[in-house]
Structure formats: structure tokens, C-alpha cells
Amino acid sequence: MESFFIRYRNLLVLLGILLAQVIGLAVQVRQTDAGRNTLDPQDGPGVRLIRLWANALVTPPERLIHISKLGTDSFWQNYLDLRHVREQNQDLQKTIDRLRLEQAALLEDARQGQRLQALLDFQQKYIYKTVAAQAIGSSGSDQSHVFYIDKGADYQLHPDMAVITADGIVGKVRDVFPHSAQVLAINDQTSGAGVILETTRIRGILRGNASGQLQIVGILADNRIQPGEKVLTAGGDLIFPRGLPVGVVEKVVRDPDRDSFVDVIVKPAAHLDRLDEVLAITATEPRFSTEQQQDLATSEALKGAEAAAIKEQKKASEIMAERLPGLVDPNLPPDQQPLHDSSNPNLVAHPPQALHPDRFTPGGAPDTATGTGAGSTPEDTAKPAQANSQDRPDGADSKSVPKAKTKPQQSKPQQFKPQENP
Amino acid sequence: MPVLGANFRRDLEIRRYPVLAYALVPLAALVLQAWLPRVLGPYAWFDLPLVVTVYFALGRRSPIQGTLMGAGMGIFEDALTHHAIGINGIAKTVVGFLAASVGIRIDVENFTIRLLLVFLLSLASSATYVFVYRVLLGLDLEWNWFTELFTAVGNSLIAMVLFPLLDRLQIRD
Numbered sequence: 001m002e003s004f005f006i007r008y009r010n011l012l013v014l015l016g017i018l019l020a021q022v023i024g025l026a027v028q029v030r031q032t033d034a035g036r037n038t039l040d041p042q043d044g045p046g047v048r049l050i051r052l053w054a055n056a057l058v059t060p061p062e063r064l065i066h067i068s069k070l071g072t073d074s075f076w077q078n079y080l081d082l083r084h085v086r087e088q089n090q091d092l093q094k095t096i097d098r099l100r101l102e103q104a105a106l107l108e109d110a111r112q113g114q115r116l117q118a119l120l121d122f123q124q125k126y127i128y129k130t131v132a133a134q135a136i137g138s139s140g141s142d143q144s145h146v147f148y149i150d151k152g153a154d155y156q157l158h159p160d161m162a163v164i165t166a167d168g169i170v171g172k173v174r175d176v177f178p179h180s181a182q183v184l185a186i187n188d189q190t191s192g193a194g195v196i197l198e199t200t201r202i203r204g205i206l207r208g209n210a211s212g213q214l215q216i217v218g219i220l221a222d223n224r225i226q227p228g229e230k231v232l233t234a235g236g237d238l239i240f241p242r243g244l245p246v247g248v249v250e251k252v253v254r255d256p257d258r259d260s261f262v263d264v265i266v267k268p269a270a271h272l273d274r275l276d277e278v279l280a281i282t283a284t285e286p287r288f289s290t291e292q293q294q295d296l297a298t299s300e301a302l303k304g305a306e307a308a309a310i311k312e313q314k315k316a317s318e319i320m321a322e323r324l325p326g327l328v329d330p331n332l333p334p335d336q337q338p339l340h341d342s343s344n345p346n347l348v349a350h351p352p353q354a355l356h357p358d359r360f361t362p363g364g365a366p367d368t369a370t371g372t373g374a375g376s377t378p379e380d381t382a383k384p385a386q387a388n389s390q391d392r393p394d395g396a397d398s399k400s401v402p403k404a405k406t407k408p409q410q411s412k413p414q415q416f417k418p419q420e421n422p
Numbered sequence: 423m424p425v426l427g428a429n430f431r432r433d434l435e436i437r438r439y440p441v442l443a444y445a446l447v448p449l450a451a452l453v454l455q456a457w458l459p460r461v462l463g464p465y466a467w468f469d470l471p472l473v474v475t476v477y478f479a480l481g482r483r484s485p486i487q488g489t490l491m492g493a494g495m496g497i498f499e500d501a502l503t504h505h506a507i508g509i510n511g512i513a514k515t516v517v518g519f520l521a522a523s524v525g526i527r528i529d530v531e532n533f534t535i536r537l538l539l540v541f542l543l544s545l546a547s548s549a550t551y552v553f554v555y556r557v558l559l560g561l562d563l564e565w566n567w568f569t570e571l572f573t574a575v576g577n578s579l580i581a582m583v584l585f586p587l588l589d590r591l592q593i594r595d
Contacts, residue, residue: 138456
């Protein structure tokens with residue numbers, strides 16, 4: 001018996017370890033009401049402990065690498081690579097001024113929308129509070145699109161909080177550790193988010209596929225869905241606030257399992273492969289945040305100041321107009337006007353003759369009754385041009401006019417020189 | 423003659439490493455595996471813990487040690503994902519055992535054989551992963567074999583560079 005264990009000890013150890021892991025896996029899987037197996041979304045105490053240990057072991061070196069990288073980047077960007085910063089700053093200042101005015105107008109609309117929603121007993125949740133975090137690591141596996149951020153329970157993060165960037169949504173917090181958190185990206189196969197197509201208003205569920213692409217599943221085939229259409233969060237999943245950008249439709253493919261359905265492949269708005277800074281939404285409220293309200297007040301103050309400045313300018317110009325002598329006094333005859341010049345009695349205030357009379361030339365406009373309007377043919381428009389060319393002061397005859405009537409494409413281009421006034 | 427016996431040859435070619443190497447090299451592999459995909463994006467076609475497991479299993483030529491190391495690395499990798507703990511563990515356990523078992527029987531000093539082994543064991547690891555996920559657990563999983571093929575090639579290329587470097591760590595008499 002002893003020789004059996006010694007002889008097959010390698011195999012026995014292998015089988016023992018495999019068996020232990022299989023039992024451990026069986027504990028983590030459960031069956032749904034529909035009879036399908038699924039992973040338990042809530043980790044058991046043992047599993048959570050293993051994850052905690054692994055995280056505690058990997059996070060400090062990752063944080064160290066990340067800080068080193070940030071330090072190098074910061075040194076380069078803040079001290080060495082400062083070209084064109086002044087110009088950029090000026091441009092950005094102009095953009096801020098413009099956006100503040102636009103924001104004031106948009107927030108007025110949003111306020112009106114809020115009032116209407118309150119009337120309809122429907123409350124739109126606005127992003128009220130966020131926590132900025134750095135992505136410091138990933139799962140390291142193609143089959144698991146999760147990443148780690150450097151903020152955790154110490155910043156009041158909780159599971160199922162939405163994680164976004166300025167470009168669009170990124171994922172949701174899956175697990176929270178003391179000083180870090182695990183975020184499930186939206187391109188994972190097990191993720192899900194309610195989305196809506198911006199123009200067609202078709203709703204669907206967003207998830208990832210095996211290639212790490214985003215796709216909206218369970219949509220009935222619809223010809224209106226075209227590449228380039230924007231995809232937004234629908235707000236029904238109670239994780240992502242409504243209206244956040246998700247991406248744009250890249251292509252529409254047939255669902256391999258169901259004939260009448262299609263899968264919409266979406267190009268993500270956020271750079272999911274190279275995430276650096278993200279925002280975890282820690283609170284949503286049916287009102288604007290303090291910062292937004294301050295921005296609104298600033299915008300309104302600026303808008304009011306700009307309107308007051310314009311009003312002041314108008315008022316000043318009116319006062320100046322009253323005080324200065326007028327160019328034309330309606331009470332005086334023409335020969336006694338202040339600016340009347342009696343030295344040149346032959347001066348006639350006629351507009352100069354046009355070299356190429358057209359329908360905008362005074363006196364040269366064709367009769368609308370003859371149908372020579374905007375849609376008229378070259379044959380029609382050539383007639384008045386020929387008639388006017390006979391009266392030209394430089395004496396040019398009708399031959400010099402391009403023959404649009406017969407062969408306009410063969411007419412030679414003419415070089416016109418500025419004519420002296422006779 | 424006992425000198426020509428298989429056991430003597432095996433004992434002679436067992437490699438020994440400093441204790442720190444057993445601790446730091448796997449840890450470095452796990453940390454880099456978690457960090458590098460952030461830098462390389464979707465082109466992170468490699469599995470450093472697998473390469474390290476194969477290296478130590480081939481060098482130590484002990485199936486038990488290879489099994490334990492594979493299990494530890496796999497469970498650690500699983501702990502960093504959101505999947506069940508044990509899927510990668512089983513895959514790496516099998517790989518560690520196979521690598522050590524093969525290391526006893528064939529000459530693993532040959533560089534080409536080492537690379538070929540890494541390539542084949544990478545595919546074996548992927549196949550075991552799919553088997554456990556789909557058959558054993560009965561879970562839905564879309565799978566892209568091209569990615570696994572690229573990963574196997576990437577592992578071989580990394581092994582080409584990493585194995586000679588790790589060889590320098592071994593204790594020589």
C-alpha cells in the first residue's frame with residue numbers, strides 16, 4: 001500500500017489539487033430559475049478573502065509603477081514640453097467664455113425640463129457627486145475585462161456605482177477593497193447596460209462579445225439603424241444616469257441564433273483599452289450639484305454683464321449721435337447742407353457702371369414676368385447682358401461679351417482692366 | 423551501472439534557484455500580467471504566469487512542484503478577474519504537471535524544444551480553460567481561438583527572451 005502512494009504520488013497530488021479546485025468551483029456556481037448555470041455575483045467569504053489577498057499583493061507594486069509613470073509624465077509635461085502653452089491658454093479662455101454663454105442657455109432649457117418632469121411626476125437623476133480615480137491595473141486576462149482603480153472604500157465607493165470618463169461610460173464598480181476597487185468594463189461578456197439609439201430611439205441591452213467589442217443585443221432587424229448613429233445610456237438599469245454617451249454604431253450584423261434579430265456593433269466613446277483617469281459617480285440627485293449651480297450663476301452673471309455692456313454701448317452711441325452735427329439736416333435745402341460742396345457743379349452721384357451687368361445690377365434686373373429668375377437658362381440671361389453692353393462707357397461692343405447663348409463652354413475668358421473715369 | 427540510470431540523470435539536471443527567485447519571479451510575472459495590458463491595449467497577447475510556470479516546472483523536473491506552482495499561479499490570476507476562482511487554477515495545474523512530466527523524459531536544454539513546449543502548453547491551457555468553463559461549469563462563453571493562437575505565439579517569443587535571463591539565476595555548483 002505504501003508503495004502505491006509512493007509510486008503514484010505525482011498523480012495523486014495532481015488529482016487531489018484538481019478535485020479541491022473543482023469543488024471550490026462548484027460552490028461558486030448556481031442555477032437560475034430558467035435552469036441555466038451562472039456565476040454567483042456575490043463572492044462567498046472564502047473567495048472574497050482570496051481576492052483580497054491577491055489584490056493586497058498586486059496593488060502596491062502596480063501603484064508604485066503607476067506613480068513612477070505619472071511622475072515621469074508630469075516632469076516631461078510640466079517642465080520640459082511647454083511649447084505653445086500661452087497660445088493654447090488664450091484659445092481655451094475664449095472657449096470657456098463661449099461655453100459659459102452656451103451653458104447658461106442650455107441650463108435654462110434643463111431647468112424648464114426639470115419643471116416639466118416635476119409636473120409629470122418623473123424625476124431625472126443628474127450626476128451630483130463624482131470621485132476621480134486612476135486606473136492602475138487590469139485582470140490580465142482576455143476573458144475578463146475588469147480593471148482596478150486606486151480609490152476604494154476609503155472614498156465611499158460601493159458596488160454598482162457607474163464609472164465614466166469625459167468621453168463616455170466605462171463600466172461599473174464590481175468589488176470594493178479598502179484602498180482600491182475592481183471595475184467591470186462595459187465590453188465584458190457579463191456586463192450589461194440599458195442603451196438607446198439617439199435618433200431612432202430604439203432601446204437595447206449593451207454587452208461585450210468575445211473580441212472585446214461592444215454590441216447591442218436583442219434588437220429586431222430595422223433598416224433605420226445606420227452606422228454613425230450615436231448611442232446613449234437609457235437610464236433604466238439604475239446604474240448609469242440617462243443620456244450619457246456610450247459610442248456610435250459601427251455596423252449591424254445578423255444575430256446568428258435568431259433570424260429576425262440583429263446585433264449592433266458599437267464603437268465605444270471612451271478609450272476602454274487605454275484608460276487612465278476615470279470618474280466614479282458616487283451620488284445622483286434630481287437637482288444640480290453645487291459646482292453646476294456656481295457655474296450657472298457665473299454664466300448668468302457673465303451673460304448679464306455682456307448684455308449690460310451692449311446696452312451701454314448703444315446708449316453711448318445714441319448720445320454721441322445727438323451731440324454731433326448731422327450729415328444731413330432735414331430742415332435745410334440741399335445747397336445749404338453742412339457738407340454741400342459747391343466747387344464741382346457737375347458732380348452727379350451716380351453709381352459706377354458695372355462691367356458685367358447681371359440681375360443684381362440697378363436697372364439691369366430682368367422682368368420677373370418673363371421668367372428670368374434664379375432658375376433661368378443662360379439663353380435667357382444673355383439677352384439683357386447683350387443689351388446693356390451697348391451702353392458701356394468704354395465702348396466695348398457685344399462681341400466682347402461671353403457668348404453664353406450659343407456655346408458658353410467655348411467662350412474665351414476676358415481680361416478686364418480697371419477703367420478710368422471719363 | 424547506476425551512473426547511466428535514469429534517476430541519476432534526472433538528479434543531475436535538476437536546477438536549483440535562490441529562494442527569492444521562487445518568490446519574486448512569479449510575483450513579478452503576476453504584477454506585469456496585470457499592468458502591461460493597460461499599456462499595450464488589446465495587443466497584450468501573452469501569459470507571463472504560464473511562461474514562468476513552464477520554466478520552473480521544466481527546470482525543477484518535479485511534477486508535484488510543477489502542479490503546486492501552476493495551481494498557485496492560476497488561482498492568483500483568477501483572483502484578479504471577476505470569474506470563479508479555480509478556472510485558471512485547473513488549467514495552470516495541468517500545465518505545470520505536464521511540463522514537469524515532459525521535462526523528465528526529454529532533453530529540455532534544447533532551445534527549440536523549449537519554445538515548442540511553451541507553444542503547445544499554452545494551447546493546452548486555453549483548451550482546459552474552455553473545457554472547465556463550458557463543460558464543467560456549463561457557463562456561456564464566446565471564444566476566439568485566433569486570440570489564443572496569438573497568445574501561444576507571444577508566449578513562445580517571450581520565453582525565447584526570458585528563459586536565458588532566468589537561467590542566469592540558477593545556483594551552479
